[in-house]
Amino acid sequence: MVDPFPLIFDGFITTVEVSIFGVFAGLALGTVLALGDLYGGRFFSILIRGYVEFFRGSPIIIQLFIFLYVIPTVLNFRIDALAVGFMVFALNSAAYQKGYVKGAVEAIFQDQMMAGLSIGMSRLQTLLHVILPQALRIVIPAWSNEFCSITKSTPALLILGIRDLTAAAMTIVGQTWRVVETYSAIALIYLAWITIVTKIADIVYEKKKIPGIEISA
Amino acid sequence: MANTVMRCEHLWKTYEKHLIAVKDVSMRIEEGDIKLIFGPSGSGKSTFLRCLAMLTIPDKGDIYLREECLTTSGVNLNRARARIGFVFQHIWLFRHLTAQGNVELALRRVLKLHKEEARERALQALREVRMEEWAHHYPAQLSGGQQQRIGIARALARNPDIILLDEPTSALDPELTGEVIDTLRDLAKKGTTMLIVSHEMPFAREIADEMLFYDAGKIVETGPPEQFFTNPQSERAQKFMTRLIKRTRKE
């Protein structure tokens, strides 16, 4: 008879790790993609478009399978399931975040770029010191949305055999047959986690937001 | 003979086939000069000014900053732009930085000064436009006039060879233009070389050494302010001035 609490705790940690990694790695990659799309020329724009359409158009479970089975077979090496989980969530999130970052950059781009050039900075410097600092702050509310989205998709991990929170719950139910309590309990855990993170994101936004720039809800 | 700070020769800039903003324009501005460009809206004045600063690249013609030709290929435009100060009609301050931050940015990233020195010079520039008290405020917390004064400080801070101003007061509420004009007056007294696009006529009369009437892409007439207010030579300038005076009289 397994003690449920460590199981749940471990599952929760896994869920947390994947979702946090997904959001932040997704942001980093998404920013790179957005910049590549805006400034990289046609070739990159087309590549990036393909990337985005793939990750936004197919279910995450399929993406997990593709990275777990298809790619290793084609490229002839093995990847550990957990690594696949982290990777796919990050890549998936990046596809969405690229859109948010690109939107934020475009909103402020024209005039801020000209102002940056006017004081003698190069386009690159203006991008780094003027445009990105503003764009990234504008994007913060979209983060918390994205984070909710990712967290709600994490149960998909169980299809790879990864022991996340939902997998833990299923094991417990398998042993104790206490269906409603177990599933409701983890439902509450997910809910609490999402609520806390959203609150934190709100606070961060309040502190870091630029007076005078607000996104329309 | 005074030093020529900037000159352009046979400058052309066209938008979308039909709109010729700059039609074979040549002019020069000497050290310490204050010249004012005025004319009907849509005539291309702002585009012309932006071309001079190479913020918009002209189609044809040459631009010289002191001895350096800016329009040849291979020129380091960033370095050149670092020697030109530009003030925008819509101000365009960096919203994520404080007043001080806005002025410091170029000092640190372009002139590569150290933190302390940049701060000193930034505060000095803010002092010149009398915005020192507001150094730690963000643009959104300040009025339009205050923001524009910071815009001027931002342009000044690098000690540029010349300052170009594109309708610095046009986007401001009337009560706020006064503070900006006062600031420009101070700069004029100090001998700053300035090329201003504006339709603030009384101000023009007071401080401009020369006024240039710009219409449909060309500099139609030039001369001291008095000439335009008493006896414009060209017909188009006459028409423009009459309409202007009629309007001001009505107000």
Place this chain on the structure above:
Amino acid sequence: MLGGVSTTLAISIFSLLLGLAVGLPIAFIRTYEKGLRFLVEAFEKIFRGIPEIVLMLIFYWGIGISLPFPFKNAFFTATLVLGLRSAANQSQIFRGAIRGIGDEQMVAARSLGFSRLRSIVHVMIPQVFVFATPGLGSEYALLVKDSTYAFVIGVSELMFNTVTIRKATLDPVTPYLVSAFLYILLTLPIAAWLDNWGSRRKKKLGI
């Protein structure tokens, strides 16, 4: 595989419709009638805050076992869960659309003598749809992708069938690629078309 496609499509479309049926009224209730606020907010919190897979497990294993027929069917439960989730999302979409339209339309309709209900039906709803199409397009795409979660209660939708095929053919590559392709085909064209319809209508109406 094709059986899977039809199941997936069925789930997606029915949940979208369910979501519409529930979400649209909720949106209007939240905007115009502040009374049921607490209930509605709780609903949204639950269905937007809890992973769909978990919801399906709760509904199917928890409630379905004790209640009579419809709930015992996995397909029905999955559609129900996704439909309610969609309703929560759609209520947000429609609220945004209502806000985008602004007060004037309602006020104008009322001034002509329409009751609140009739104003909504004849004046607001047609306009709301035009505004809401991009959101609806992405909601539809989301439903198609989330339909895969139904596997956890045993529905043989596309993804589940794909895995079965793979196990049978021992081919690790083709089934997945084909099904990825199929999903993309199911989501993108319709979402794009909806978006397009929306902007054309907006242009036509001068919005």
